[in-house]
Amino acid sequence: MESKKLIMNYDTVALDDENSALVIIDQTKLPGKMEILRLTNQKDIWEAIYFLKVRGAPAIGVAAAIGVYLAAKEIQADDFDDFYKLFDQAKDYLASSRPTAVNLFWALNRMDSVVKANRGKSVSEIKELLHNEAIAIRKEDIWVCKQIGEFGLTLVKPGDGILTHCNAGQLATVKYGTATAPMYLGHERGYNFKIFADETRPLLQGARLTAFELFESGLDVTLICDNMSATVMKNGWVKAIFVGCDRVAANGDAANKIGTSVVAIVAKRYNIPFYICAPTSTIDMSTKTGADIKIEQRPAEEVTEMWYKERMSPEGIKVFNPAFDVTDNDLISGIVTEYGIARAPYTETLKDIFQKKEKFKDSF
Incomplete structure (x- = not known):
């Protein structure tokens, strides 16, 4: 008989890069139901933060970093200024989800700094750097805790x-x-x-x-x-x-x-x-x-x-x-x-x- 998988064995928040998805536990359903959400739409990611499907300041920060990376990944632009305009809009949109938890803004601003610091690189290179930063933010959270x-x-x-x-x-x-x-x-x-x-x-x-x-x-x-x-x-x-x-x-x-x-x-x-x-x-x-x-x-x-x-x-x-x-x-x-x-x-x-x-x- 297969043993039950405990809550601590699931990732609270993670990136499925292959499928361009933010993966979270829907905490509004706990403890009665264990449901994993795979969010690919920015509106769904915004709502997940606002409606507390993902919550807790550190988890919100990690989710925001992954979310804005996924937004950047979808931007079709070769010119830096065109790319940054759309990236900035995506960042501001996610930032509007909750006003008190500073980790939300900290993570988004950290991702924003990556873009600004690499203006001279190609858009595809910037997207890769954003991916690396989102993963780094998640990894650091484990060490910090x-x-x-x-x-x-x-x-x-x-x-x-x-x-x-x-x-x-x-x-x-x-x-x-x-x-x-x-x-x-x-x-x-x-x-x-x-x-x-x-x-x-x-x-x-x-x-x-x-x-x-x-x-x-x-x-x-x-x-x-x-x-x-x-x-x-x-x-x-x-x-x-x-x-x-x-x-x-x-x-x-x-x-x-x-x-x-x-x-x-x-x-x-x-x-x-x-x-x-x-x-x-x-x-x-x-x-x-x-x-x-x-x-x-x-x-x-x-x-x-x-x-x-x-x-x-x-x-x-x-x-x-x-x-x-x-x-x-x-x-x-x-x-x-x-x-x-x-x-x-x-x-x-x-x-x-x-x-x-x-x-x-x-x-x-």
Whole structure:
């Protein structure tokens, strides 16, 4: 009898170059149905990002890089200016899919830089360079997440209880995840962590995705409703909190899935360290503070109707549905990156992280 293929054995996001397709897991169908999408149309790729079929800042960045490469691959132009005009339109189109996750813009701008830096080359050569860059971005994500896991492990001890919010797991990246990377590496090394996963209303990424992937991978994970996090902290069951993020400002303020700031405030009350796990690609030094981060507003139906057999609120009720909130830097014990752990004052230590990145950027 053939054994079931586990979720961790699938690629979250990949390129099928032969068939000119972006390959993703449709995360809106999880955990009930495992469906692989092969997207060849730019509109379908845009919608996959917008409708959260592919989600998580790192995975969005990789998907955008592959997506804009596929757009470039289809451009019929021999002249650089003609090619770049169409490439730029494709880049801007994908950039319009979601406003908060900085990895989306980081990846697209990185691809754009490849084009601009090779103006003197033929269009076919530029397309090949774009292919190589998209593959490099995907490969780097695996290395980055593993490094975050290694640094994160230095902050906890075997047997610790760890709480996380939303999904910053493998489903949000290419492999390991960000916030879950210490958990996966610890599991491989026999740390026997006790994980608590917030369900994460209204889209339930914690219930549908984090709990799913950790449980299927054999970790000790307990699902809790968002409003239960204070109880497990007060009970002494949580020794550290690891969450991902979609954008870190230069002062250390961090935008992550709505509800994250509540977790951070409660953690402060119970003296539990609260860590942001962030690739340097998620740190936006051009954004001074969290007040400058644009917060995406999502459709009201996600609150009033999604997941319910029947509508669960009055017709016509007003709904406020921000996708993210900003955790103030004074609530954050440390920002775990692939080049080390930044601590307050973040305006200085985040600069140090980027100096390390510049020094060692080609080492892996």
